[in-house]
Structures are given as C-alpha cells and as structure tokens.
Amino acid sequence: MTQWRTDRRGFLQIAGAALAALTLPAKFAWAAEGDTLRIRATADFQCLDPKNMIGELDEIIPRCTQVALVRLGDMRDGNKWQPWGAEKIDWIDPTKIGFTLREGLQWSNGFGPVTPEDVKFSFERIAGSDSAWAYQFEKLDHVEVTDARSGIIHLKEAFAPFMVIALPYYGGNIICKAATEKVGGSYTTEAPAECGPYRFAAWEQNQKVTLTANPDWTGPQPAFATVEIYIVTDDQAAQLAFEADAFDFTKLAVSATAQIKAAMPANATLIEAQSTRYSWLVINQNAEPLKDIRVRQAIQYAYDSDAVLLGAYDGLATRSTGVVPPTSPFTRASNLIPTRDVEKAKALLAEADVSDLTLTLVALTDSTTQAIAQIFQANMAEAGITIEIQPTEDAAYWAAGDKTAGDGYKSLELALMNFAGGIDPTENLVWFRPDQIGIYNWAFFDSADFESLYQQGLTEQDEAKRKAIFNKMEDLMEASGDFIFICFEPYIAIHHSTVKPVIMADGHPDPVMFTKA
Amino acid sequence: MRWPANTRALRALIRDPMGLMGLVLVTLFILMAVAAPILAPYDPLALDVRAKLQSPSLAHWLGTDQLGRDTLSRIIYGARTALTIALTAIGLAGSIGILLGLIAGYGPRWLDAALVLIFDALNSLPMMMFALAIITVLGPGTGTLILVVVLVSIPGYARLIRAQTLTLRSADFIVAEQAIGASTPRILLMHLLPNVFGPLCIVLSMDIPVVIMLEAGLSYLNLGVKPPTPSWGNILYDGYTAIRTSSTLVIAAGAPLVLATLGFTFLGEGLRDALDPRFTTARP
Numbered sequence: 001m002t003q004w005r006t007d008r009r010g011f012l013q014i015a016g017a018a019l020a021a022l023t024l025p026a027k028f029a030w031a032a033e034g035d036t037l038r039i040r041a042t043a044d045f046q047c048l049d050p051k052n053m054i055g056e057l058d059e060i061i062p063r064c065t066q067v068a069l070v071r072l073g074d075m076r077d078g079n080k081w082q083p084w085g086a087e088k089i090d091w092i093d094p095t096k097i098g099f100t101l102r103e104g105l106q107w108s109n110g111f112g113p114v115t116p117e118d119v120k121f122s123f124e125r126i127a128g129s130d131s132a133w134a135y136q137f138e139k140l141d142h143v144e145v146t147d148a149r150s151g152i153i154h155l156k157e158a159f160a161p162f163m164v165i166a167l168p169y170y171g172g173n174i175i176c177k178a179a180t181e182k183v184g185g186s187y188t189t190e191a192p193a194e195c196g197p198y199r200f201a202a203w204e205q206n207q208k209v210t211l212t213a214n215p216d217w218t219g220p221q222p223a224f225a226t227v228e229i230y231i232v233t234d235d236q237a238a239q240l241a242f243e244a245d246a247f248d249f250t251k252l253a254v255s256a257t258a259q260i261k262a263a264m265p266a267n268a269t270l271i272e273a274q275s276t277r278y279s280w281l282v283i284n285q286n287a288e289p290l291k292d293i294r295v296r297q298a299i300q301y302a303y304d305s306d307a308v309l310l311g312a313y314d315g316l317a318t319r320s321t322g323v324v325p326p327t328s329p330f331t332r333a334s335n336l337i338p339t340r341d342v343e344k345a346k347a348l349l350a351e352a353d354v355s356d357l358t359l360t361l362v363a364l365t366d367s368t369t370q371a372i373a374q375i376f377q378a379n380m381a382e383a384g385i386t387i388e389i390q391p392t393e394d395a396a397y398w399a400a401g402d403k404t405a406g407d408g409y410k411s412l413e414l415a416l417m418n419f420a421g422g423i424d425p426t427e428n429l430v431w432f433r434p435d436q437i438g439i440y441n442w443a444f445f446d447s448a449d450f451e452s453l454y455q456q457g458l459t460e461q462d463e464a465k466r467k468a469i470f471n472k473m474e475d476l477m478e479a480s481g482d483f484i485f486i487c488f489e490p491y492i493a494i495h496h497s498t499v500k501p502v503i504m505a506d507g508h509p510d511p512v513m514f515t516k517a
Numbered sequence: 518m519r520w521p522a523n524t525r526a527l528r529a530l531i532r533d534p535m536g537l538m539g540l541v542l543v544t545l546f547i548l549m550a551v552a553a554p555i556l557a558p559y560d561p562l563a564l565d566v567r568a569k570l571q572s573p574s575l576a577h578w579l580g581t582d583q584l585g586r587d588t589l590s591r592i593i594y595g596a597r598t599a600l601t602i603a604l605t606a607i608g609l610a611g612s613i614g615i616l617l618g619l620i621a622g623y624g625p626r627w628l629d630a631a632l633v634l635i636f637d638a639l640n641s642l643p644m645m646m647f648a649l650a651i652i653t654v655l656g657p658g659t660g661t662l663i664l665v666v667v668l669v670s671i672p673g674y675a676r677l678i679r680a681q682t683l684t685l686r687s688a689d690f691i692v693a694e695q696a697i698g699a700s701t702p703r704i705l706l707m708h709l710l711p712n713v714f715g716p717l718c719i720v721l722s723m724d725i726p727v728v729i730m731l732e733a734g735l736s737y738l739n740l741g742v743k744p745p746t747p748s749w750g751n752i753l754y755d756g757y758t759a760i761r762t763s764s765t766l767v768i769a770a771g772a773p774l775v776l777a778t779l780g781f782t783f784l785g786e787g788l789r790d791a792l793d794p795r796f797t798t799a800r801p
Binding site for chain 2: 236239253255256258259260307310311365367370371373374375377378388389390391396
C-alpha cells in the first residue's frame with residue numbers, strides 16, 4: 001500500500017512537482033531514470049551555428065551533437081584538455097598544430113565522413129569574420145589538409161593558449177562543409193548535419209530540448225542514452241523543481257546557498273566553486289557627464305565593495321582585481337584604489353566642478369544584479385551622486401550598448417555587466433579592446449597601449465612576462481576610470497548524488513562528460 | 518427631522534458593516550500614507566547589509582529585507598507610493614473623463630461620434646499589453662505608470678459621463694436653463710456635472726484597488742516604480758526571491774495589498790448602496 005509522506009520534504013516534492021507541471025507544459029521525467037540525464041538551462045537556444053551562437057544552450061547542444069578536436073575537463077580540475085574528435089593532436093612547432101581525426105566519424109544525413117576539409121571550413125569561416133568568436137582564431141593563418149584524416153593548423157605567430165581557447169568549444173565546433181554550404185553557408189536552429197555522441201531529437205520551444213544517443217558515434221560512449229534539457233529561467237522555480245525530483249542537475253542562485261545548506265535535499269550534492277564569470281560596472285567615458293576622468297574616479301572611490309559583496313553575494317565572493325580570475329596565475333595582486341574613500345570622491349567632484357550629478361544605471365532584472373544596483377545607488381548617494389536605476393530585460397539590455405541598435409550606446413552612462421570568462425586571460429581581456437566599442441566594450445575604453453599589450457600577450461611565451469602584461473592591462477582599465485571590478489561570481493549548483501557532473505570553463509555543464517556515480 | 522442628503526448617505530454608509538469596514542480600512546491607509554514619516558520607525562531607504570533578512574523582532578517588527586532595510590517602514594511608505602499613484606492617476610483620468618464625457622454627451626453629434634470612436638479604440642486595447650507597450654517606449658517609472666492608468670481609464674469614465682449626460686440633457690431643468698439663455702459652460706458645470714458625478718465617484722473608488730494592484734504587479738515585474746522607492750509590488754518581489762529563507766516579506770507586502778483592495782472595494786460598494794436612490798429609499 002502506498003505510504004503518503006506528510007513531512008515537509010514530501011509536501012515539497014508533491015507541491016513542487018505540481019507547480020512545475022502547471023508552469024511547464026513539458027512533461028518531466030518523474031524520477032531519475034537510469035539512462036536519462038535531466039539538466040536545466042536558464043534560456044532557450046537561439047542559434048546552433050558556431051559562427052553566430054551566443055551562449056549557454058547554444059553551446060551546450062553542439063557540445064553533444066557536434067565534434068571538436070579537443071575537449072576540456074571540469075573547471076574544478078583545472079580545465080585539462082584531451083583529444084576528442086582528433087585521435088592525435090599536438091604541437092609540431094610553436095606555430096603549427098598537427099592533428100589526425102578519429103576514425104569512423106560520420107556526418108548524419110548522408111554527408112559522409114568528417115574530414116580535415118570540414119575542420120578547415122569551420123575555422124577559417126570564423127577567423128576574421130564578424131563573429132563574436134573570431135577572437136578565438138585571431139592567430140589562425142590557415143588549416144592545411146594533408147590527407148583524408150589529417151591536417152595542420154598554421155598560426156600567424158606562436159600562441160600557446162590556442163589549444164584551449166580556440167579548439168574545445170564555441171568557434172571550435174566542427175561543422176560539415178558540404179551540408180552547411182547546401183543550406184546557404186549558415187544555419188540557425190537546425191544543424192544540417194551532426195556528428196557527436198548525441199543527436200538532436202526534439203525541441204519544445206522555451207520548454208525542453210531532448211538529445212538521444214547517436215548510433216553512428218564511434219568515439220567514447222556517453223553514460224546516458226538520453227539528455228533532457230529543461231528550460232527554466234527562474235532560479236527559485238528550478239530549485240523547487242530539483243527538490244521535486246524533476247532535474248538531476250541545476251545551477252542555483254548564490255542567495256540560495258545558505259538555505260540549501262541548512263536543508264540539503266536527500267541524495268543531493270551541492271557544488272560550490274569559483275566560476276570564471278566576472279562582474280563589473282561600466283562607466284562610459286563617452287557619456288557627457290562622465291567625460292571628465294575625475295567624475296569617473298569619484299564613482300570608483302565612492303563604491304563600497306564590502307557592502308556589495310555581503311549584500312549581493314552573501315559574502316561568498318571576494319573583490320576582484322580585474323577580469324583575470326583569482327585562481328589564475330596571471331591575476332593582478334591588488335586594485336589601484338584599494339579601499340573606499342567617500343571624502344576623496346567628494347573632493348574629486350568638487351575639483352571637477354560637478355554638483356547635483358544624476359546618472360542612469362542600466363541593470364538586468366535578476367535579484368543579484370538589482371541588489372548590486374541598489375547598494376551602489378546608496379554608495380553614490382553618500383558622495384552626492386544620484387543614481388537612477390533602470391531595470392532592463394535581456395533584449396533591451398543587450399541593445400543598450402550595441403551600435404547596431406542606434407546611437408544610444410554613445411550616451412549610456414553606467415551599466416552592470418557580467419560575462420562567462422575563459423581559461424586564458426586574453427579570453428577575458430578581449431572584450432575591452434578598441435574594436436569592441438559598440439559591441440561589448442560599453443565603456444568606450446579606447447587605449448592604444450591596451451591593444452598593444454593585448455597583442456603582446458597573445459604571443460608572449462614567458463609566463464612571468466605574460467603576467468606583467470595582463471596586470472598592466474588591468475591597471476590601464478582601472479586608471480581610465482571606466483571600470484569598477486566587482487567580483488568573480490561563485491558557482492553554485494546542485495545535483496543528484498547518482499550523477500557526477502562536469503562543468504566547463506564557461507560555467508555551463510557538459511552533458512557528454514557526465515557520468516553515473 | 519430630515520438629514521441633508523450627503524449626511525444621510527454617510528449614515529447609510531456607516532450603518533452598512535461592509536461599508537464601515539471599507540471606510541475604516543481606507544482611512545487607515547490614507548493616514549498611513551500621510552503620516553508615513555511619523556509612523557515609520559526607520560528610513561525606508563537606509564541599507565544595512567549586515568542585518569539582511571532578519572526575522573521579526575522588537576527592533577524590526579516585520580524584519581528586514583535582502584538589503585537590511587526595515588520592512589515595516591517600507592510597507593508604510595509603500596502605502597504612500599500606492600495611494601499617490603492611484604489617487605493621482607484616477608483623479609487625472611476622472612477629470613479628463615468628465616470633461617470629455619460632458620462634451621460628448623452635450624456637444625454636437627459629429628463630435629460625440631468622433632469621441633466615442635476614440636474611446637472604443639482605446640478600450641479595445643488589452644490593458645496589460647497596452648501598459649507594457651508604453652513602458653517599453655517610455656521606460657518604467659512612476660510617471661509612466663500614471664500615464665498608463667490615465668490612458669486606459671479615461672474611455673470608461675468618459676463613456677459613463679456621456680451616458681449620464683445624454684439622459685439628462687433633455688431633462689426639464691436643463692431645458693429650462695437653455696430657455697432662460699444659460700451658457701453651455703454654466704449648464705455643463707453647474708447643472709449637469711453635479712448630477713453625473715455621484716455614479717462616477719463610485720466607479721472611481723472601485724477602480725482605486727485596480728490601480729493599486731496594477732502598480733504592484735508592474736513593480737513586481739520591475740516595470741513599475743523604480744528602486745529604491747518602496748512599493749508593495751517590489752517588496753513582494755523581494756519577498757519572493759527570499760521566500761525560501763523567510764516568508765515574512767511576502768506576507769508583509771501581501772497583507773496590505775489584500776486589505777487595501779478589500780477596503781476600497783467595500784467602500785465603493787457601500788457608497789453605491791448609500792448613494793443609489795433605489796437602495797436609500799428602501800432603508801429608514
């Protein structure tokens with residue numbers, strides 16, 4: 001006879017499942033079915049073409065359905081790379097990487113084997129293009145096809161991080177040349193040919209993506225026959241759904257950490273890790289009230305880092321010294337402005353002959369960003385600066401600094417931003433180059449010295465010299481008055497103890513590498 | 518002894534338990550809004566992140582929010598925000614509605630037809646979609662919220678006044694005024710307006726809770742009042758984000774919304790009963 005559980009956990013399971021079923025028309029698998037991995041994504045995918053993909057599900061799906069030459073390990077284990085689509089890949093010399101593709105890799109839809117010509121097509125179409133991932137191939141000269149399964153990647157200059165920056169994900173996903181050309185040279189939500197451990201099986205828009213094992217895959221077999229990715233934007237709803245046994249893995253809000261620790265669901269494991277996601281405040285030097293560097297510096301001095309970290313991140317994060325993660329050997333030791341100084345801020349404003357300054361802060365509507373915005377607003381009020389918070393939804397937010405969306409990006413004043421970072425510092429510093437103004441460099445930070453150092457950082461092989469270069473670049477950023485470095489956000493996720501997740505450097509899961517515990 | 522009509526209406530309102538309850542609740546909310554600086558124990562904007570999400574205590578009767586602000590103080594000031602927006606918006610919409618309704622009902626037929634067409638066109642827009650469209654164009658904020666409410670409310674009020682005016686324009690006392698050469702503004706303002714205002718008052722009082730809920734709903738979605746201004750809607754949202762840690766915020770913000778809605782609804786119904794001759798004649 002069925003025993004009804006009347007304790008809190010039982011109630012939560014029933015209530016959560018009912019709520020999830022009501023709010024998400026997609027059918028959840030009600031229990032962890034041995035061969036099905038159920039994970040959560042925060043937003044639906046937009047584009048699966050590596051050239052135009054944006055992030056999260058756009059990249060998680062190709063991780064499963066396409067192949068890359070190499071694959072990264074878990075970020076908590078140091079992002080170690082290993083050959084994946086290549087059975088053999090190694091440096092021939094500092095500007096050449098030789099590779100041999102795994103035998104038996106076949107495209108779906110009858111497009112034949114994966115060839116080095118596909119590799120050449122995939123990389124060279126992105127290098128020098130307007131793709132957001134063009135930076136991955138900035139040092140790519142060309143790909144030489146040497147035989148049916150082998151090729152050589154030629155770089156313009158020596159660039160040691162190429163293997164981990166360019167090859168494992170995003171632009172590094174290999175696509176089928178013949179199939180892509182057949183559909184006009186690019187695609188959006190339907191890949192014309194797949195070759196990965198999984199195949200795209202079903203998509204319920206804004207609800208669920210289902211991937212099933214690819215019977216033609218000859219590489220290492222994934223642990224799960226099916227991957228179901230549920231799209232749940234709200235962290236609270238996702239947490240509730242996890243407690244109702246609707247997911248095997250979900251990322252959580254930082255603010256949930258204390259509560260979940262106090263009442264850990266049964267058979268669940270909490271992941272607390274340092275993420276590569278960096279958060280900062282943009283101070284646009286091109287906006288009229290912020291053209292005077294003393295005004296921008298006044299904002300930097302008036303900012304109370306301790307209050308923001310405690311209020312928005314529950315003290316789980318530390319102040320960042322730049323955009324290079326604290327776990328990196330290249331991280332900067334300290335900020336140029338080490339502590340808050342409201343009097344100095346006031347003095348700078350007086351010196352600039354600025355009074356009654358009112359600035360608009362554009363901020364996404366999630367609770368963490370809004371908390372930062374309100375604490376920042378209170379900080380600035382102490383220095384006599386009025387901040388008007390403009391809570392902004394995703395689409396309008398990203399248009400705010402986008403030059404293709406009108407001239408608004410020129411007069412945007414302040415914005416709170418955060419990006420998923422990469423492994424090499426250049427992956428995080430790239431967004432602040434002059435050519436990114438009107439794209440992701442919303443501060444109009446335009447430094448020739450920064451650009452020159454960036455180029456040096458790409459090719460310099462000596463680690464100590466690279467560290468000096470990157471530290472100097474962050475000094476330039478801070479000294480410009482254009483940025484306040486907030487923190488690297490903590491990574492909080494929860495999973496069933498029956499699965500062992502793998503998290504990539506960008507903070508997103510890699511379902512292919514998930515195993516059964 | 519016969520009481521003056523307005524006093525009779527007040528007595529009728531007080532004798533009706535629901536009406537009395539509505540009157541008391543509304544009076545309390547108005548007092549709370551007016552006397553917020555005196556009643557609130559703390560500055561509603563003062564942050565103390567070290568004291569975030571505290572449970573109710575003697576120091577903070579309703580605890581603190583996720584930024585350590587005193588919840589009770591924010592609820593009290595939230596009443597001011599809600600009532601300011603509701604009364605301003607409804608007042609503006611009512612005034613414009615009266616003017617347009619009188620013009621439509623008493624003016625030439627072509628003007629009536631044109632105005633009715635505009636009212637119907639505005640009425641045909643789904644309120645929430647219309648609100649979201651305006652907010653997208655103008656950006657969120659108190660001014661935008663008031664504009665939204667004014668624009669969506671005017672057609673209803675104007676149509677009500679127009680209907681009343683059309684009924685009264687051929688009444689004997691209006692015809693008599695016309696016969697003695699009274700000017701149109703005099704007829705509209707001195708004779709028609711007092712007679713059509715009663716029904717509008719009832720509708721206005723019934724609409725106040727709708728506006729309060731709209732403000733709270735949009736603020737909950739970060740499309741209403743901008744932070745850090747306290748609003749029951751954004752307090753409710755803050756409570757939602759922290760509900761797994763503490764339910765105090767949700768209850769604290771939800772309770773005044775429920776009570777204000779009930780208060781204005783009861784008051785509106787009480788006023789309707791008290792002012793409607795069909796009800797007043799049936800009562801002693």
